[in-house]
Amino acid sequence: MNDTAKNAVLDVHGLSAGWGPLRVIHDLDLTVFAGERIGLVGLNGHGKSTLFQAIAGLTGWQRGSILLNGFEVGRTRSQGPGRYTHQIVRRGLALIPQGDEIFHGLTVEExxxxxxxxxxxxxxxxxxxxxxLQIFPPLEKLMATPVGRLSGGERRMVAIGRGLMADADLFLVDEPSLGLAPKIGKSVVDALMAVELGSSAMVIAEQNLALLEGRVDRIIGMHAGKLKGEASASKNLIGGHR
Known part of the structure; x- marks a missing residue:
């Protein structure tokens, strides 16, 4: 993390969230500072996506505090997922969901x-x-192509690129390598590591720890809706080599 970046972009306290009667996130606390790139690692079904959706106001219900750039965006809600998401986006959030959340008939540029x-x-x-296009050079020749004609890796580049177009202080990137061949998945994660954050921050949810080791400021484990410890990816995990 940049030594000059000390401000908390995201400050989560006592967050619980779920869908219907199901509680997925359990009294979770998390702080993300400006300039940080954090890895959130855990198996599928343990709450990574639900955490991101709660921050974006998209869960079925939630309670607890979520401060984005010092403004409360969490709200205690029992219904109406997405009702305040547009306001949260304007506060500085960009959520890049897992998979191909795209419109196949629209072009890459659209x-x-x-x-x-x-x-x-x-x-x-x-x-x-x-x-x-500097981050994802293969897209340059595909700008006028409908995304439905692209490969899986190219579609993932489009989805991530769309998120990076935002005027955001916090980027939440959910499972960028999911469903991709190992070489393609690595190239997508490599591109995320090349993004200049400045005073912004990025949290990358991944099942593949090896893609993040030594490349992010912190790696946090997630299990059964709770954060399960934290280690410096550059020091504790691989002996200090970046």
Whole structure:
């Protein structure tokens, strides 16, 4: 983490969340600082996606505090998933869900443009698209191609690129390598590591610990809806080599 970045972009306290009668997240606390890149590691079904959806206001119900850039966005809710998500996005959140959450009939460029949700991002969309093409060079020749014609790896690049178009202080990236061949999955994660965060922060949920070891500021385990310990990926896990 950048030594000058000390502000908490995300501060979660006592968060519980779930769907219907099912409680998935259990009294969870998490703080993410500006400039940090964090790995959230755990098996499928243990709450990583639900945590991201709770931060975005998309769970069936939740209680507890979620501060995004110092503003309370958690709210105690029993219904209406997504009712306040647009406000949370404007506060600085970009959620990049797992899998191919895309519209197959739209082109690559149309998908990227759709990620420029806020006024500033829309005004800067041309420059932002150029940055995305630097991160994902294969997309440059595919800008006019409907995404339904792309390979799985290319579609994942589009989905992530759309999220990175946002005017965001916190990027939540859910299972970027899921369903991809190992080489393609690694290239997608490599691209995420190349993103210049500045004063923003990024949390990457992954099942594959090896993709994150030594490459992020912290790795946090998640099991049964709770965080299960934390280690420095650069020191405790692989002896200090970045």
């Amino acid at each position: 998908h990227l443009d759709s990620g420029a949700y806020t006024k500033r991002a829309w005004k800067e969309r041309a420059a932002r698209k150029q940055r995305i």
